[in-house]
Amino acid sequence: RRILLNRLMVIILFGPAQCLSRRVNHPGQFSVRITPEIWSNFSAQQQRASRDALVDALEDRLNAWCQRVEWSGGRFPVYSRERIQEHLKTLRGLDVIRDTGFSSSLLEAYLVGRARQFPCDETEETALFNGALQRIREPDVLDPVDTGGQATVFRFSENSVTYAMRRVDLRTSEERLKFVERVNTLSSLRQRIRGREGSQYIYELDRIGLSASGEAGIEIYRWIDGVSLEEKRSKLPTRAVVEIGARLARGLQILHDENVIHRDIRPRNVILSDDNLRPVFVDFGLARLATSQMETVFADEMMAPEVRCSPPAWSKAADIYALGSTLKALANPKEKEFAKLGSAVERCCAYTSEQRPTARDLVEMLCEVESELRIQEKLEASWNAVAITASGDTGLHEVLRKFRPTLDGLALGLFPSAFERCGQVALFLDQVVESRGDGRTKLGSMKNEKNYNGVDLRSASVDFVHSLRLERAHWQDNRKRQQILRRYGEPNDSAMATMIADAANLLGRALEIGCLTATVAALLDVSNVSY
Numbered sequence: 001r002r003i004l005l006n007r008l009m010v011i012i013l014f015g016p017a018q019c020l021s022r023r024v025n026h027p028g029q030f031s032v033r034i035t036p037e038i039w040s041n042f043s044a045q046q047q048r049a050s051r052d053a054l055v056d057a058l059e060d061r062l063n064a065w066c067q068r069v070e071w072s073g074g075r076f077p078v079y080s081r082e083r084i085q086e087h088l089k090t091l092r093g094l095d096v097i098r099d100t101g102f103s104s105s106l107l108e109a110y111l112v113g114r115a116r117q118f119p120c121d122e123t124e125e126t127a128l129f130n131g132a133l134q135r136i137r138e139p140d141v142l143d144p145v146d147t148g149g150q151a152t153v154f155r156f157s158e159n160s161v162t163y164a165m166r167r168v169d170l171r172t173s174e175e176r177l178k179f180v181e182r183v184n185t186l187s188s189l190r191q192r193i194r195g196r197e198g199s200q201y202i203y204e205l206d207r208i209g210l211s212a213s214g215e216a217g218i219e220i221y222r223w224i225d226g227v228s229l230e231e232k233r234s235k236l237p238t239r240a241v242v243e244i245g246a247r248l249a250r251g252l253q254i255l256h257d258e259n260v261i262h263r264d265i266r267p268r269n270v271i272l273s274d275d276n277l278r279p280v281f282v283d284f285g286l287a288r289l290a291t292s293q294m295e296t297v298f299a300d301e302m303m304a305p306e307v308r309c310s311p312p313a314w315s316k317a318a319d320i321y322a323l324g325s326t327l328k329a330l331a332n333p334k335e336k337e338f339a340k341l342g343s344a345v346e347r348c349c350a351y352t353s354e355q356r357p358t359a360r361d362l363v364e365m366l367c368e369v370e371s372e373l374r375i376q377e378k379l380e381a382s383w384n385a386v387a388i389t390a391s392g393d394t395g396l397h398e399v400l401r402k403f404r405p406t407l408d409g410l411a412l413g414l415f416p417s418a419f420e421r422c423g424q425v426a427l428f429l430d431q432v433v434e435s436r437g438d439g440r441t442k443l444g445s446m447k448n449e450k451n452y453n454g455v456d457l458r459s460a461s462v463d464f465v466h467s468l469r470l471e472r473a474h475w476q477d478n479r480k481r482q483q484i485l486r487r488y489g490e491p492n493d494s495a496m497a498t499m500i501a502d503a504a505n506l507l508g509r510a511l512e513i514g515c516l517t518a519t520v521a522a523l524l525d526v527s528n529v530s531y
Contacts (some may be wrong), residue, residue: 055084055085055088058088059084062128062131065128066078066079066128066132069119071173071177076180077128077133077180083131083133086134129176129180130214132180133180133183133209134207135210135212136209138165138211138212139156141156143155150168150285151166151168151285152166152168153165153167154167162225163221163222164221164223166219166220167211168217170216170217181289182208182285182287182288183208183217185260185287185288185289185292186287189205189255198250198251198253199254200278201250201278201279201280201281202280203222203224203280204222205221205284207219207220208220224271225273225275226272227271227475227476228268228272229244229268230267231476232267232272233267233329234329234330234331234332235330235332236413236416237335237413238331238337239373239412239413240413241330241341242341242373243412244270244327244330245362245366246363246370247279249323251280252265253358253360253363255359259291260288260289261287261290261294261314261315261319262286262287262322263286263288263296263314264283264286264322265281266302267326267330277406277414288314290316295311296312296314302326304353316358316359317353317356318353320348320359320362321353324345324346324347324349325349327345331345340372347365375412379411382408382526385525386400386407386523389522390515390519393514393515393516395436396432396519398435399428399431399432399435400428400519403428406424406427407523409424410424410526421524422496422497422500423469425500425520426469428523429500429503429504430466430469432507432513433507443465443466443469447462453510455509457510460488460499461503461506462506464488464496464499464503465503467484467488468484471484497524501520501524504516504519504521505517
């Protein structure tokens with residue numbers, strides 16, 4: 001009953017009942033008279049205009065109520081037009097209102113009186129707060145992924161798409177209001193950046209709001225299969241760090257253009273996606289508008305000096321410092337090419353915020369380093385060297401074309417260990433196998449064939465390729481990696497490459513792809529290129 005009353009008072013009936021049944025007022029702009037007698041005679045266009053006017057009035061009234069309450073920290077919930085329209089749709093479905101009028105004149109009269117003093121107690125303030133946020137039903141089946149100090153992250157599937165769900169408990173009014181600020185920031189950001197250059201480097205938010213009970217904040221976004229850059233610390237060549245940095249700088253530029261500060265940029269909060277090796281900013285738990293009041297203090301050296309003390313001085317420049325620290329953490333400073341990147345990193349990590357470049361400037365700086373290192377030219381040369389080996393087989397060339405992002409990653413040095421490099425070539429072989437025949441050809445079944453087109457595929461090399469493909473998710477796990485290698489006599493780097501080449505030879509003969517061996521040999525050569 002209490003929930004129903006709250007819903008009637010705020011979420012459903014919204015405020016002065018005369019707004020719904022007597023008159024729709026938009027201060028200073030227009031006044032539209034709406035009565036049941038004339039509503040039925042309106043044209044469809046007139047009805048839409050009147051409903052728009054109703055939403056305008058409700059938006060003004062609800063947000064005026066929100067600003068009337070003395071919320072802590074000066075924060076307050078904001079009702080969007082979309083949220084109001086959702087509530088109106090619910091009410092019409094429940095027959096509480098019809099078109100723009102109440103179904104019950106008695107209820108209307110009661111609420112007119114209550115609305116004059118609304119909100120007058122904590123219960124009504126809570127209802128006002130809850131009504132501003134979307135309610136999200138948590139999936140029945142969730143796979144726990146990570147539990148941190150702020151939130152718990154789960155994984156689940158919906159309509160054949162994999163999502164992550166971030167759940168944070170909202171125990172205090174301060175936590176609830178901070179979550180509201182985050183909802184407003186991210187919901188607006190999602191709509192404004194969609195499809196723009198740079199948005200592909202920012203996680204894809206699907207929906208954000210309150211749990212059904214209203215006791216937790218729920219954030220659902222597309223799951224990214226890949227590894228965090230934390231796994232690449234001090235392992236990447238300069239050319240790889242430059243490419244990653246240029247892409248992340250483009251993502252940061254679009255955030256800063258929308259006046260949003262990430263505030264927690266570090267290697268573990270960037271995922272390198274498996275499908276196209278795209279670096280993606282994740283974990284926007286601390287993201288805020290640059291104009292917001294921010295009191296979070298960080299102690300670690302990844303963060304700018306001005307946010308390591310109290311009171312912190314948060315600005316877009318703090319994100320620049322953190323991105324510079326991230327790139328520095330990824331690179332090998334002993335590499336001779338690092339000096340070309342080092343000057344850009346040092347500018348990002350300048351002690352004072354005024355000395356740091358903007359995100360837009362950083363994009364230009366890194367593009368200049370990219371040009372100086374002739375990275376794109378060398379990537380194209382690597383592609384041509386491999387592509388020419390597959391030119392005699394249209395199907396193989398098509399698989400190779402789809403594999404291009406990974407080929408570029410091999411050439412850039414994104415896979416520092418021979419195990420990872422062999423694993424990527426093993427994935428290519430698996431894709432070749434699945435591209436043949438009617439699409440039902442699988443490496444898992446082929447490896448047990450004694451006579452597949454006259455070829456005995458029961459070899460350790462083919463089995464090794466299959467194991468690498470199956471254990472892709474565990475390539476960064478040293479213990480799991482050693483378990484795999486022990487099964488095959490703990491081969492060294494050279495022996496692993498030989499096993500991959502042998503498997504390519506056998507599979508090429510079985511599938512009648514004469515150039516497969518040469519293509520795999522070229523891929524292995526690209527993996528070992530030193531610019």
